[in-house]
Amino acid sequence: MSDTQTLIENRPPSVAGLFLERVAATPDAEAYRYPVPTASGEGPDDWKSLTWAQAAERVYAIAAGLIELGVEPEQRVALASATRVEWILADLGILCAGAATTTVYPQTNADESTFILADSDSRILIAEDAAQLAKAREKHAELPELTHVVVIDPTGVEPGADEGDWVLTLAELEQRGAAYLEKNPDLIKERVGAITKDQLATIIYTSGTTGRPKGVRLPHDNWSYLAKAIAATGLLGPEDVQYLWLPLAHVFGKVLTSGHIEIGHVTAVDGRVDKIIENLPVVQPTYMAAVPRIFEKVYNGVAAKARAGGASKYKIFQWAAEVAREYAKVTQDNFRRTGTATAPFALAAKHKVADALVYAKIREAFGGKLRACVSGSAALAPDIGYFFAGAGIHILEGYGLTESSAASFVNPGEAYRTGTVGKPLPGTEVRIADDGEILLRGPGIMEGYHGLPEKTAEVLESDGWFHTGDIGELSPDGYLRITDRKKDLIKTSGGKYIAPAEVEGQFKAVCPYVSNILVHGADRNFCTALISLDEPSILEWAKENGLEGKSYAEVVAAPATVAMVEAYVKELNEGLQRWQTIKKFRLLPRDLDVEHGEITPSLKLKRPVVEREYKHLIDEMYAGSREA
Structure with missing residues (x-):
């Protein structure tokens, strides 16, 4: 058995268990960075840090607070918030209590939020702010099972008449939890130790284009497997700095938190999309995951800026863009054939000039230290991928679905191929059906759709093969290219x-x-x-x-x-x-x-x-x- 197989097959039953191991291994290492507005409210935010031990203190207090409120193993606690460090701490608190997180996008309207809370049978809602609380208050009568709402940011929250302690702040929950832990010091260790691999960890509702969304049930083992599989790719190491802005209610954002715990690198967390350009030079990440729309926006922004600089500046940009694409195609092709990313002398010379004129500025805008970006959720236009590759921003496309816990394929580091989503993660199997549909099998595949056995049977075969609904082609050496959604x-x-x-x-x-x-x-x-x-x-x-x-x-x-x-x-x-x-x-x-x-x-x-x-x-x- 290879080291990789050993690493994956000997995984603990839960990410909660991995978190306890991480805290014990590197308690004083930096775990998270998060922004705090300056006192004046002007200029770039200040960034503060949490070590793994400091994060654990808050996570365990949240977990104990939830248990004190009566949360039992596998019961659902909903989380409606934008991406922020408290989202991660709350999610880990839920998991360490042995409960399961129901993720809710903060943009979800009151009707759909109510459907998700009721369908998942969520007992507690952790809401970001007054706006998220207002949705729960509006539909309180329709949610008899919802015993409490915990508010992360209580600014503008007024006490409700006759609500008792139905509304708590996160700080109050943590205080209650810390007091409860004093009386029960082994509580978290016992709860985490009792978690089984098949126990429910997360329900993520897929965005329904028609009808109601479906709740995808993902057990603890899915996240534990992916944490180990991401580490096994070798793409990230303990010295990396990840910039995490993706919605954590989405499976792509959520899976990044599992890999982070296993590897132990630093993660800077800020979900404000309008702050990405401002934050990148401050955070100086070595790694970032994003969706194609972000790279399209950067590309269009650079092109528009060049055009605004006059005809000659735009001409230089267009020339540099073509050089970047040609350079990326040639070097990737040479790497595939020889294992070395070389380019002919004339092309390399043009690339050097274009780098000084155009590419270096683009890399600086990304913080200057970016080794790689992972792009997923939708297809990246190859011409945009080749442009960034040639400019020294290496975009590794990956592939997965909510039903496969997000990460099923990723491009392998230096051997990445633009226009493909790379190779399967260790432990994941793939085959292409006769009609071209991609089928997946492995430890990342969902348990099924919540309360919908017929819908589950439509996509999940009895032998574990999952029908993705996507059409694709496999190269002889195992790289997957997605050609389209079957239904699209x-x-x-x-x-x-x-x-x-x-x-x-x-x-x-x-x-x-x-x-x-x-x-x-x-x-x-x-x-x-x-x-x-x-x-x-x-x-x-x-x-x-x-x-x-x-x-x-x-x-x-x-x-x-x-x-x-x-x-x-x-x-x-x-x-x-x-x-x-x-x-x-x-x-x-x-x-x-x-x-x-x-x-x-x-x-x-x-x-x-x-x-x-x-x-x-x-x-x-x-x-x-x-x-x-």
């Missing part, structure tokens, strides 16, 4: 299959102003697109094109804007097969967002929602065609 493949009325995500990704690499694009064409005789533009970028463009002072809606409606986007659509079409080309498009009057339910909190497009909302624009594009 478009079949035109002419019988041609089109992968819309592929076309959409190519457009994002061509047009620096795009925010979101949806390609439509199922059962139609040609493809169309709904396009929303990135507001800051397009308003900058508007200033230079006689549209200064206009609103976003006015700018996108302007003929000059439509003509500009049309030129990019034409450029896209030149690289597509005839049946893939976009014959017509419409610019949307606003960007798609989470609040309107058009994209998920992990920034994935909800196609049915967008197509429903903008049906009139789709119908307009097909009006007068032979099928209309």
Whole structure:
């Protein structure tokens, strides 16, 4: 048996157990960094740290506080908060109490939050602030099983009439827990020691594009396995600094906390997306996970800035971007063949010049120390991936689903291949079905959907194979390429299959102003697109094109804007097969967002929602065609 197999097969039954081991091994090492606003409220935040021992003191107090409130093993405690260090401490407190965390996105409205709390039978809700508490108060009568709400940030929270201790602050819960621990010093050790590998640890509700979301049941062993499997990849070591901003209610964010505990590196936590650009030079991470939308925004921002600097500056950027892509393709290909990432002398010389002019500034914007980024949740356009690779920002695409605890595949360090999601994590099996669907089996696969045995049986076979619903191809040496969602493949009325995500990704690499694009064409005789533009970028463009002072809606409606986007659509079409080309498009009057339910909190497009909302624009594009 290899060292890797030994490491994975001899795993403890829970991440709670791993946490106790980590605290015992490196109590005084830095575990977390988190931002604290300056006294004046101006300028960059101050960053404070918690050692593993300091984190454990709070985690154990939260766990004991929950037990004192009557929480039993496997009972659900819901967590509705943005990404912050208290989210992690609360989650670990829930796990160390032997209970299970129900994750709730803070953007979820009161009705859907109520459904999740009721469906999961959550007994306690840990709410971020007054806004999250208000949702629970509004639906209090519909949640008879909810015995307490614990508020992380009590600013603006007024005591409710006749609520008794229904509402507590996190500080109060920790105080109660600390007092309870004094009387029961072995409480946490006993609770964690009693956890079995099959015991429920987490329920994560998938964003439903139609109907109610489904609760994915993930036992303790899933997280323990992934903690060991992530460590076994060798991508991270104890000296790394991770910048964690992803939503922790999402499985991609959640899995990063497991790997962190096993490896013991530093994690800087701040979920405010608008602070990423400001935080990166301060935190100087060596590692960061993100979704493609972040890399698209950075790329579009750099391109728009270059364009705003005048024609010669933009020309330099375009040249440097092409050099980056060529350099990345050549070096990756050479590494695949020879094990060395070399480039011919002339290309290397051009790359050196482009590095001084363009790439070095991009690396500085990421903090200057970034070794690698992991991208997941959706496909990254290869042209954008190659651009960053050539610029020295190595984006390792990975793949997984909520139902597989997020991490099933990841690109292997130096041997990464842009356009693929890499190889399976140690211990995970993969096969491609006859219709091209990717099937997975291994210790990361869910137990099933909460209270939905029929839905579970639709995707999980009795021998453990899980049907992902994604279409893909495996290379002879085991690299996986995702071609599309099975249900998202478009079949035109002419019988041609089109992968819309592929076309959409190519457009994002061509047009620096795009925010979101949806390609439509199922059962139609040609493809169309709904396009929303990135507001800051397009308003900058508007200033230079006689549209200064206009609103976003006015700018996108302007003929000059439509003509500009049309030129990019034409450029896209030149690289597509005839049946893939976009014959017509419409610019949307606003960007798609989470609040309107058009994209998920992990920034994935909800196609049915967008197509429903903008049906009139789709119908307009097909009006007068032979099928209309």
